[in-house]
Amino acid sequence: MVVGPGSASVNVQIREATLADAEPIWQLHNRSILALCADDYSPAQLADWVAHSTLARQQTRLQQHRVFVAEQEGQLIGFVRWNPATNELCSLFVDPDFVRQGVATALMDTACQDARACGVTEFWLDASLTAVPFYQATGWQPGKPMTHHGLACLRMTKQLG
Numbered sequence: 001m002v003v004g005p006g007s008a009s010v011n012v013q014i015r016e017a018t019l020a021d022a023e024p025i026w027q028l029h030n031r032s033i034l035a036l037c038a039d040d041y042s043p044a045q046l047a048d049w050v051a052h053s054t055l056a057r058q059q060t061r062l063q064q065h066r067v068f069v070a071e072q073e074g075q076l077i078g079f080v081r082w083n084p085a086t087n088e089l090c091s092l093f094v095d096p097d098f099v100r101q102g103v104a105t106a107l108m109d110t111a112c113q114d115a116r117a118c119g120v121t122e123f124w125l126d127a128s129l130t131a132v133p134f135y136q137a138t139g140w141q142p143g144k145p146m147t148h149h150g151l152a153c154l155r156m157t158k159q160l161g
């Protein structure tokens, strides 16, 4: 699958994650937070956010949730995770070197398709302030301001029907 605008396009393969992806997912998650969210949260908030995300937690989530990864030439460049028990889109992160090339859109489309196949009609999430413009651009409706582990965020919903 080729995603992204014109010359910035990137050849992306999307597949369901396995337990072997836990460590690269964990590393990408933390790298993405530190590089991309620094304009929206303080250094202390970023440090807490990263500290809260442990490898063991990623492994547990891989077993309990639906997770898909995006790869380019075998390198992990993004992932998405949703929880079939709550219909929450829990995580969507892209490698800082691959942003604005349609990778998150392709991952989100995959998660939406997967959820639809499971009979889900609406997704919800607590969007980081950093990600709100992305979600607004991709059809999510804004709701209430929330806090998630002490971080300001915005509840958003998306109809999947």
Ligand SMILES: CC(C)(COP(=O)(O)OP(=O)(O)OC[C@H]1O[C@@H](n2cnc3c(N)ncnc32)[C@H](O)[C@@H]1OP(=O)(O)O)[C@@H](O)C(=O)NCCC(=O)NCCS
Pocket: 005, 032, 033, 036, 037, 090, 091, 092, 093, 094, 095, 098, 099, 100, 101, 102, 103, 104, 105, 106, 126, 127, 128, 130, 131, 133, 134, 135, 137, 138
């Ligand atoms: C938010 C994030 C997932 C977007 O990933 P991405 O691969 O760059 O997104 P896409 O390329 O698919 O963007 C699609 C559209 O969303 C909008 N968009 C994406 N990032 C944006 C930004 N930083 N500012 C404004 N609009 C943005 C644009 O309209 C974009 O289309 P365009 O590039 O043609 O203008 C990525 O920036 C990221 O990982 N951020 C840090 C982690 C984070 O906060 N994750 C969400 C946790 S809830």
